[in-house]
Amino acid sequence: MHFSDIPADVLARFRDGVVIPAQPLALNAQRQFDVRRQRALTRYYADAGAGGLAVGVHTTQFAIRDVGLYQPVLEAAAQTVSEWTERPLVMIAGVAGRTAQAVAEARTARGLGYHAVLLSLAALKGCSEDELIEHCQVIAAEMPLIGFYLQPAVGGMALGASFWRRFAGIDNVIGIKVAPFNRYATLDVMAGVAAARAGDRVTLYTGNDDHIVLDLVTPFRTELGNLHFAGGLLGHWSVWTQKAVGILERCKAARQQDAVSMDVLALDSAVTDCNAAFFDVANAFHGVIAGCHEVLRRQGLLEGRWCLDPDEDLSPGQSEAIDRVYRLYPELNDDAFVKANQERWLESA
Secondary structure, X not given: OOHHHOOHHHHHHHHHOOEEEEOOOOEOOOXXXXXXXXXXXXXXXXXXXXXXXEEOOHXXXXXXXXXXXXXXXXXXHHHHHHHHOOOOOEEEEEXXXXXXXXXXXXXXXXXXXXXXXXXXXXXXXOOOHHHHHHHHHHHHOOOOEXXXXXXXXXXXXXXXXXXXXXXXXXXXXXXXXXXXXXXXXXXXHHHHHHHOOXXXXXXXXXXXXXXXXXXXXOOEEXXXXXXXXXXXXXXXXXXXXXXHHHHHHHHHHHHOOOXXXXXXXXXXXXXXXXXXXXXXXXXXXXXXXXXXXXXXXXXXXXXXXXXXXXXXXXXXXXXXXXXXHHHHXXXXXXXXXXXXXXXXXXXXX
């Protein structure tokens, strides 16, 4: 599948920039797949105004592959979107592992109607740049490809401007999720895309959950002119998603101005403060997935915050941190929207 095979309206929305939540995994108290609540989550994201959905990615838990849930989770999301909304959503599947596994996952995603794959390179730690690029080329021969600069704290590796230049030069690459949580590394991606002269084809999405708003309003100067982030593909945006849609629109409007307002700068620090609580920054991201689950549990979308790994849960003090950001930034949550709609999302899901 080539990116020219993606429906024109879907590709146009992706390139314009949309909110793409990284979908969590709904489990019951026995840590078994809760299809009803998984479908409800997808309905929530669609009705909240998300422009796409990323499934089978870090926030979905990479371990779904170990328990036979990769295809069922992808299938539930694709089927729900098809049945629930006529609005075109960009459907992105996470692929991971060594080359044979990643190829098999890309083929699964293609068979389920996904438009592109988000490629994790975590399993290739220690490989040379040539080996990494060869791996990416093989996957790009299967599906339109989105690069993923995953932060080292949760399994990623350092990838310099040379890698991103070569990656952006692959014809079937349509985007990069930039998530090293590091300003210098973020600039390396910009430099690489510019050096490949791929700015028109490779759309940049912020995955820097620690710096969302400023990423979305910053012009990045390169030798070929300014590059910018079009939208966000974020674990953080798996919660309070309706408000995230408003934040992206606000950032797009700010990009058209000569100066960024103090209100937008204040919004950046507020969103980052919320992210620190959700992602458990105080404890080296141990509770990153459980933190997102906890917000969705409080809203009633998830029954609990269970993860596949029984040892993966909130860290001491994390619940109180989430309490604090709820109190401090009430305008950023979408609890009222969820309360008004969750019965409909859960009904016959």
